[in-house]
Amino acid sequence: xxxxGDSCSWGGSEDPEVVCEKRLFKSRLPECLVQVACGHxxxxxxxxxxxxxxxxxxxxxxxxxxxxxxxQHAISALSFGSKINPLLVCSASHERVIVWxxxxxxxxxxxxxxPQGIIIGxxxxxxxxxxxxxxxxxxxxxxxxxxxxxxxxxxxVKLNGHLAPVTAAEFCxxxxxxxxxxxxxxxxxxxxxxxxxxxxxxxxxxAFPLLSLLIDEEKKQIITGCAEGQVNRSYFWIGTSxxxxxxxxxxxxxxxxxxYKGMIRKCxxxxxFPFLLSNINHQNIFIGDGNYLACGLANKTVLIFDSxxxxxxxxxxxxxxxxxxxxWSHDKKWIVSASDDRTVRVWxxxxxxxxxxxxxxxxxxxxxxxxxxxxDTFILLCSGAEFHLLSFHLDATKDDLRxxxxxxxxxxxxxxxxxxxxxxxxxxxxxxFYSHIVLTAGSNRALEVFDLNAGRSTAVxxxxxxxxxxxxxQNKGSAFSTQKPEAYNLFMTTAVGDGIKLxxxxxxxxxxxxxxxxxxxxxxxxxxxxxxxxxxGGSDDKCAYIYEMHSSAFSYKLGGHxxxxxxxxxxxxxxxxxxxxxx
Numbered sequence: 001x002x003x004x005g006d007s008c009s010w011g012g013s014e015d016p017e018v019v020c021e022k023r024l025f026k027s028r029l030p031e032c033l034v035q036v037a038c039g040h041x042x043x044x045x046x047x048x049x050x051x052x053x054x055x056x057x058x059x060x061x062x063x064x065x066x067x068x069x070x071x072q073h074a075i076s077a078l079s080f081g082s083k084i085n086p087l088l089v090c091s092a093s094h095e096r097v098i099v100w101x102x103x104x105x106x107x108x109x110x111x112x113x114x115p116q117g118i119i120i121g122x123x124x125x126x127x128x129x130x131x132x133x134x135x136x137x138x139x140x141x142x143x144x145x146x147x148x149x150x151x152x153x154x155x156x157v158k159l160n161g162h163l164a165p166v167t168a169a170e171f172c173x174x175x176x177x178x179x180x181x182x183x184x185x186x187x188x189x190x191x192x193x194x195x196x197x198x199x200x201x202x203x204x205x206x207a208f209p210l211l212s213l214l215i216d217e218e219k220k221q222i223i224t225g226c227a228e229g230q231v232n233r234s235y236f237w238i239g240t241s242x243x244x245x246x247x248x249x250x251x252x253x254x255x256x257x258x259x260y261k262g263m264i265r266k267c268x269x270x271x272x273f274p275f276l277l278s279n280i281n282h283q284n285i286f287i288g289d290g291n292y293l294a295c296g297l298a299n300k301t302v303l304i305f306d307s308x309x310x311x312x313x314x315x316x317x318x319x320x321x322x323x324x325x326x327x328w329s330h331d332k333k334w335i336v337s338a339s340d341d342r343t344v345r346v347w348x349x350x351x352x353x354x355x356x357x358x359x360x361x362x363x364x365x366x367x368x369x370x371x372x373x374x375x376d377t378f379i380l381l382c383s384g385a386e387f388h389l390l391s392f393h394l395d396a397t398k399d400d401l402r403x404x405x406x407x408x409x410x411x412x413x414x415x416x417x418x419x420x421x422x423x424x425x426x427x428x429x430x431x432x433f434y435s436h437i438v439l440t441a442g443s444n445r446a447l448e449v450f451d452l453n454a455g456r457s458t459a460v461x462x463x464x465x466x467x468x469x470x471x472x473x474q475n476k477g478s479a480f481s482t483q484k485p486e487a488y489n490l491f492m493t494t495a496v497g498d499g500i501k502l503x504x505x506x507x508x509x510x511x512x513x514x515x516x517x518x519x520x521x522x523x524x525x526x527x528x529x530x531x532x533x534x535x536x537g538g539s540d541d542k543c544a545y546i547y548e549m550h551s552s553a554f555s556y557k558l559g560g561h562x563x564x565x566x567x568x569x570x571x572x573x574x575x576x577x578x579x580x581x582x583x
Contacts, residue, residue: 025053025065035129037078037089042102044089046075052091054102068105070098070117077127081136090139091117092127097141097150121150129168133193140179140193142166147181149193157196161189163485164434168213170236172249182238184209184434185485190252200252203482205238205245209434212239215249286326286335286569292349293569294335296323302337304349316347318354327371330431334394336379338367344381346408348396355396356408369427375434378413382424386417387440389452416450418442419460428472428491432479437505439491441469447493449505461508465495470523478530478572487532490549494519494526500537502549516554517545525567538565 025047037044047053052068052075071093081088087102098117105115121141129142138156141148147159147169164184172178177194186209190200215236234249246255286294292313293305302316302323321340328335334355335347342363346356365384373380379390395407418424421442429438436453445468449459473492477483489505500514517524517537524538528549535547544565546556 023055025055034075035077035079037080039080039087040084042080042087042089044078044080044091046078046091049074050093051075052078052089052100054089066102066106066109068100068115068117070119071096077130077142079130079132079139081132082134083136088132088136090130090132092121092124092130092141092143094126095123097121097124097127097130097139099139118152120153121148121155124148128165131169131171134171134173138193140169140171142169142181145183147179147191147193157193159189159191159193159196159198161198161201162187164209167209167211170213170215172215174234180213180215180236182210182213186210186433187485188213188238188247202252203484204477204488205254205482206240206257206479210238210240210245213237214239286328291332294326294328296326296337296339298322300339300341302326302335302347304335314349314352316345316352316354318345318357319343321366324367325369325371327431329372330376334372334376336370336372338370338381340366342366342383344370344379346379346392346394348394351396353396353398354406355394356392356406356410358390358410362412365423368424371427371429372431373429373438375431379410380427380429380438382427382440385421385423385442386415387424387427387438388415389413414455416452416457418448419446419457420444421446425468425470426472426493428474430474430476430488432476439472439474441472441493443468445469445495447472447503449508459508461503464493465498465501467495467498469493469495471525473526473528475528475532477532481530481532481572483532490528490532492526492528492535494524494537496520496523500526500535500547502535512552514547514554515552518543522564522566524565527568527570529570530572534570536568536570538568540564544568 034046041058042054042056044052044054050071050073054066071091073094075091075093077092079090089100089102091098096119098119100117108115120139124141124143127141127143131140138149138151141150144165145162147166148155149157162183162185166181166183169179169181172180177192179191179193180188181191182188186204186206187202188210189198191197192199213236216234236247236249238245238247244258248255295303297303300319300321300323303312304314305312319339319341323337323339325338326335333349335349336344338344342360344358344367345354347354363383367381367383370379370381379392381388390410391413392410393408397407399405418440421444423443424440425443426441436451438450438452439447440450441447441464445463445465447461447464447469448457451458471494475488475490477488491503491505492500493503494500497520499517501510502512504511514535518539518541520540522540524540526535526537528535533549535549537545539545542559542561542563542565544558545554547554
């Protein structure tokens with residue numbers, strides 16, 4: 001049944017220790033990243049985008065694969081049923097969800113007829129994951145932020161509650177009507193799928209979207225180090241782009257985080273105290289993963305310190321003006337810096353030469369802020385009254401014959417002008433997880449919210465402060481701490497002479513003012529703790545202030561400086577504090 005343009009190959013190995021390719025199917029069209037299905041003896045996957053191919057792995061090399069047509073758009077998710085007789089497979093695309101009886105389809109093909117499946121759902125948006133219930137009577141379809149329970153062309157229940165696309169859902173076979181789901185909002189939820197009741201929801205587990213889910217249905221006996229003998233425990237695994245999370249089903253707590261590089265880290269939900277930095281003539285600081293500290297200085301250099309400030313790890317030189325902004329990449333391999341000299345440079349933490357330089361010809365005014373954005377997919381920067389979204393590719397290697405020719409490339413995706421302002425005074429966006437929201441503040445004292453998914457401004461808050469906002473600080477969390485999903489809607493703003501204000505993205509209203517901090521003559525920085533419970537602020541009265549999120553008055557006043565405290569930053573996980581000032 002191989003059509004023209006398709007091809008397959010068959011291979012094998014006699015060595016049981018070697019993972020080998022058994023068969024290769026080549027499609028006429030490139031396939032997207034989709035959920036494929038594997039059963040006891042069958043594999044199901046899309047071919048040529050909208051064609052379903054089912055291969056019997058126990059068949060001979062000459063056996064023909066079963067190909068089923070019924071979708072108009074590309075297939076995005078596949079799953080086999082729980083039972084062997086009859087063996088069912090579900091396929092989902094943007095426009096429909098189809099259940100196929102493989103025994104009936106095979107018989108139709110042998111009779112020279114066209115097999116047809118049963119359409120159980122239509123137009124549910126892009127489905128990322130499908131799964132049969134234990135009795136094969138229902139199918140859970142993860143589409144958008146919802147899970148649809150489908151049966152016989154009927155939506156039985158809609159499970160609502162996730163704040164981002166649901167990436168996987170699994171049934172618990174030993175608990176009646178229990179379904180567990182994970183999402184790009186970095187949380188998991190437990191449902192009673194018969195009623196649609198949300199039974200449990202976790203906080204934010206990690207800085208990365210949750211991508212997959214596997215429940216240990218065998219309830220294996222696990223030996224523990226705290227008791228003799230064996231105990232019966234049930235777990236499920238959650239996969240992210242960097243590692244696996246192990247959840248105990250008995251108490252729904254995170255047991256461990258297994259990184260793909262082999263390192264195991266315990267997930268902590270503790271109160272973290274601030275890391276307030278000290279440096280002379282300091283312009284901007286960024287913590288990264290807590291192991292190193294990057295600082296941009298008025299003397300045109302960028303420094304990387306060890307987190308305890310005992311050693312200068314790297315010194316980067318090349319800017320011709322004061323460094324206004326520095327930022328780590330999400331993978332902590334790169335640092336981006338912006339300067340008054342109207343250039344942006346990207347540095348490898350392993351080399352002293354920049355991997356990418358964006359020159360003065362790109363910007364008519366100084367670049368006030370720069371950062372990596374959307375999990376290192378883009379670079380975001382502001383210059384004048386607009387901010388730029390740039391795509392890039394970094395290559396730090398050098399050609400010995402052309403050492404001064406950079407191999408890295410960068411292209412402008414789009415410019416976004418801020419309405420009715422002369423200059424953007426602050427910009428903020430999240431890079432630790434996928435977020436389409438960008439916040440800007442201008443010299444007109446307004447704050448503007450941009451949705452880059454829609455490619456436009458969505459809201460404007462006029463007169464945020466009495467003066468122009470010099471810093472927007474979002475609650476970005478940390479990989480070492482968990483928060484409730486709604487906490488990530490909070491952000492802070494500050495302006496000279498007008499304190500700190502707490503805002504909610506859902507209402508665009510000021511929820512609280514934080515008083516008592518002296519910031520009357522110099523733009524002093526602010527930061528929110530990784531646990532989301534504390535706010536730190538510098539001050540021109542030679543002190544730093546710590547506030548609890550639910551209280552307007554400061555809880556701690558940290559003195560000992562000889563000059564104004566210009567900037568603050570929290571360590572992602574270490575309970576240590578150092579202070580920064582300017583002379």
